[in-house]
Amino acid sequence: MAEDNGPAQNNSATDQPPQPPLVEAAALSAAFVTAIRRAGLATSPDRAARLAEALHLIPPARLEQLYWTCRVVLVSAREEVPVFDAVFAAVFRGNAAPARPGSVPGAAAAPPAPAPPAPALRTRPAAPGSQTPGPAPGTPQRPRLAFPGRDGSAEDGRTDREAVLAMVSADEHLQVTSFAELSAEEVAEVRRLAAALQLATPLRLSRRTRTSAHNTASLDVRATVRAARRSGTDAPALLYARRREQRRKLVLLCDVSGSMDPYSRVFVSFLQGAVTRAGAEAFVFSTRLTRLTRQLALRDPDQALARAAVSAPDWASGTRIAECLRRFVDEHGRRGLARGAVVVVFSDGWAYEDPEQVAAQMARLRRLAHRIIWVNPRKAAPQYRPLVGGMAAALPYCDAFVSGHSYRALAQVAAAIRGEGPPSQDTHERARGKEPAHAH
Amino acid sequence: MTAAARAGAEEDVRRRVPDVGSLMAALDRTNYLADVGLATALFLAVRLPQPILLEGEAGVGKTEAAKALAELLDTPLYRLQCYEGIDAGEALYEWNHQRQLLGIRLAEVRDTEVTETDLFASQYLLRRPLLQALEHPGPRPAVLLLDEIDRADAEFEAFTFELLAESAVTIPELGTIRATHPPIVILTSNRTRDLHDALTRRCLYHWIDYPGPARIAEIVRRRVPASSGPLALQAAAVITRLRTLDLAKPPGISEAIDWVSALAVLGVERIDPGTTEQTWGSIVKNRDDLELVGSRGAAWLVDGTDG
Numbered sequence: 001m002a003e004d005n006g007p008a009q010n011n012s013a014t015d016q017p018p019q020p021p022l023v024e025a026a027a028l029s030a031a032f033v034t035a036i037r038r039a040g041l042a043t044s045p046d047r048a049a050r051l052a053e054a055l056h057l058i059p060p061a062r063l064e065q066l067y068w069t070c071r072v073v074l075v076s077a078r079e080e081v082p083v084f085d086a087v088f089a090a091v092f093r094g095n096a097a098p099a100r101p102g103s104v105p106g107a108a109a110a111p112p113a114p115a116p117p118a119p120a121l122r123t124r125p126a127a128p129g130s131q132t133p134g135p136a137p138g139t140p141q142r143p144r145l146a147f148p149g150r151d152g153s154a155e156d157g158r159t160d161r162e163a164v165l166a167m168v169s170a171d172e173h174l175q176v177t178s179f180a181e182l183s184a185e186e187v188a189e190v191r192r193l194a195a196a197l198q199l200a201t202p203l204r205l206s207r208r209t210r211t212s213a214h215n216t217a218s219l220d221v222r223a224t225v226r227a228a229r230r231s232g233t234d235a236p237a238l239l240y241a242r243r244r245e246q247r248r249k250l251v252l253l254c255d256v257s258g259s260m261d262p263y264s265r266v267f268v269s270f271l272q273g274a275v276t277r278a279g280a281e282a283f284v285f286s287t288r289l290t291r292l293t294r295q296l297a298l299r300d301p302d303q304a305l306a307r308a309a310v311s312a313p314d315w316a317s318g319t320r321i322a323e324c325l326r327r328f329v330d331e332h333g334r335r336g337l338a339r340g341a342v343v344v345v346f347s348d349g350w351a352y353e354d355p356e357q358v359a360a361q362m363a364r365l366r367r368l369a370h371r372i373i374w375v376n377p378r379k380a381a382p383q384y385r386p387l388v389g390g391m392a393a394a395l396p397y398c399d400a401f402v403s404g405h406s407y408r409a410l411a412q413v414a415a416a417i418r419g420e421g422p423p424s425q426d427t428h429e430r431a432r433g434k435e436p437a438h439a440h
Numbered sequence: 441m442t443a444a445a446r447a448g449a450e451e452d453v454r455r456r457v458p459d460v461g462s463l464m465a466a467l468d469r470t471n472y473l474a475d476v477g478l479a480t481a482l483f484l485a486v487r488l489p490q491p492i493l494l495e496g497e498a499g500v501g502k503t504e505a506a507k508a509l510a511e512l513l514d515t516p517l518y519r520l521q522c523y524e525g526i527d528a529g530e531a532l533y534e535w536n537h538q539r540q541l542l543g544i545r546l547a548e549v550r551d552t553e554v555t556e557t558d559l560f561a562s563q564y565l566l567r568r569p570l571l572q573a574l575e576h577p578g579p580r581p582a583v584l585l586l587d588e589i590d591r592a593d594a595e596f597e598a599f600t601f602e603l604l605a606e607s608a609v610t611i612p613e614l615g616t617i618r619a620t621h622p623p624i625v626i627l628t629s630n631r632t633r634d635l636h637d638a639l640t641r642r643c644l645y646h647w648i649d650y651p652g653p654a655r656i657a658e659i660v661r662r663r664v665p666a667s668s669g670p671l672a673l674q675a676a677a678v679i680t681r682l683r684t685l686d687l688a689k690p691p692g693i694s695e696a697i698d699w700v701s702a703l704a705v706l707g708v709e710r711i712d713p714g715t716t717e718q719t720w721g722s723i724v725k726n727r728d729d730l731e732l733v734g735s736r737g738a739a740w741l742v743d744g745t746d747g
Contacts, residue, residue: 050490058484071477071646072477072644077640206525225538293634294634335632
């Protein structure tokens with residue numbers, strides 16, 4: 001259909017004007033891609049080939065131009081830019097300062113790396129992996145994992161628990177005991193159970209339709225005509241378009257601050273199960289918010305948790321609920337993640353923040369989400385009242401308020417996600433602290 | 441499937457876009473101001489076989505970049521706005537069944553013969569953007585914009601990429617249509633979900649940063665001819681100051697353009713607190729934000745001082 005089938009698809013590399021060979025593009029690409037990979041970014045051989053081709057098209061006459069060429073080819077998400085900048089600076093600029101300071105707000109500036117005085121361009125980017133520049137995800141200051149058996153809180157109350165233990169089976173015991181009191185092995189067992197909980201969000205009508213013989217508001221003309229064509233009759237059976245139903249999105253936000261430490265080791269397993277089995281989106285927060293969906297999507301729970309812990313460097317520190325909720329709503333929720341979704345927050349509501357801030361952010365989340373479920377393990381204590389500033393402020397915006405402190409209570413969380421949770425007036429009463437909350 | 445079918449740029453395209461600098465100049469002539477980073481990204485998208493994924497805050501000009509590129513190459517832009525539930529019938533092609541029926545009825549009335557080949561001729565084919573981009577006869581490749589690819593589901597993403605990698609589509613009734621000029625593909629995403637690794641691996645990538653006040657002013661001047669003089673620069677300063685506030689919906693470049701257009705319509709030549717308060721609706725579009733900005737005061741917005 002084209003008028004000329006001339007030089008349509010020949011290789012661009014063949015008839016380039018001759019260019020001064022500043023560097024051997026292929027060698028430079030291979031070496032730089034290796035450095036990038038050592039710093040933890042995803043690369044592949046075809047990326048290196050692509051970079052060589054790009055460098056051939058855009059001769060790197062200036063460092064800025066080289067920077068952009070490499071970045072466009074090698075980076076595939078904004079989060080990778082700081083790491084890329086650090087590696088680029090270390091390799092080509094001969095220092096470890098971030099190449100473009102402040103280009104990504106909120107991203108950690110590159111920590112100082114041992115800077116080999118590598119003069120740019122003409123030198124081979126020598127032994128790029130010998131230094132590990134930049135905040136390579138996965139290398140430095142490995143934060144401690146939150147889940148291995150904690151001491152302290154597990155000790156008190158151990159004796160009378162022993163007595164109860166003698167009477168109930170191991171299973172039963174695991175079902176009802178608070179996660180805070182479990183030993184490391186028991187936690188491992190509960191984590192397996194928690195990850196296997198069936199999670200299903202309520203249904204909503206999807207934009208997709210399916211053909212149906214039952215009468216609905218809209219006729220599926222195309223399906224009707226197709227069917228008529230097949231059968232060849234004049235008076236075909238009418239077919240209708242029926243909106244399909246689809247599960248609502250599920251978003252889990254888990255507080256992994258110090259005060260939640262005994263519980264978060266199990267909750268994160270719950271998150272992982274939700275991500276792998278129910279396609280949920282998972283975030284953890286303490287002083288800042290970290291999206292963990294990707295890290296948790298691995299089938300092997302231990303590996304997934306280890307990766308998650310590495311990705312969230314503020315694991316087991318303080319809490320800033322309002323700030324993290326704000327970030328969630330701004331950067332993810334409003335863009336569509338929380339719209340019409342079931343949002344589950346795992347937190348004890350302890351934060352050093354103005355409760356009004358928490359209320360304001362919860363109000364914003366409320367306007368986006370279909371249901372908000374708050375899981376607070378402290379609710380299990382008989383004398384508990386949701387009076388902590390942040391918790392009291394958040395509660396009016398929640399559809400369900402559950403404890404989730406034991407395996408059985410986690411099953412209640414699953415029920416709440418399905419929409420079978422306690423009715424909302426119950427929530428409001430508890431917010432005013434009228435009746436003692438019961439765990440199970 | 442792994443190898444892209446576009447083996448690099450064609451002669452004509454290479455002549456039009458010989459290097460990054462000339463692409464920047466050409467973009468400038470279409471009134472799209474690009475920095476070196478974006479120009480490099482677009483240049484590589486034109487000259488390499490890979491599609492490019494553009495990301496950036498709302499309103500930084502992702503879609504405009506595709507339009508400008510199409511304009512400077514003097515080639516059509518086919519835009520596919522993705523949404524949840526989009527399928528091949530809406531993206532690629534569909535048979536126009538109503539028209540086929542009508543064709544049969546007409547043939548009966550006129551007492552003429554219709555064969556199956558007549559009914560599945562190309563005039564009964566509804567071409568959607570993907571097919572249009574593939575069928576584009578040249579002389580230069582079309583620009584195909586897959587807008588907000590993150591809204592479509594992962595299956596659609598995979599299907600689209602398969603198709604683009606092959607640069608060919610088989611319609612059972614018509615046969616295989618192979619692109620003579622495989623399109624230049626630009627994707628945008630708002631990151632409502634993580635895109636699949638397979639997609640990001642195949643794409644070039646560029647994050648468009650929000651520009652500084654001088655560039656905003658320049659863009660506004662280009663778009664709103666009436667905003668000569670200090671108006672554009674003043675507006676850019678206000679927008680930049682607004683963005684330092686913790687807004688839920690920080691104003692983008694399009695808001696700046698809308699606002700200056702509004703001011704121009706009102707005959708305003710200099711921005712002062714009064715006119716700002718009158719026209720807040722063009723730049724602050726969220727009640728919480730409006731309260732926040734109101735508490736900060738219009739005077740601060742206009743000249744950076746309190747009171």
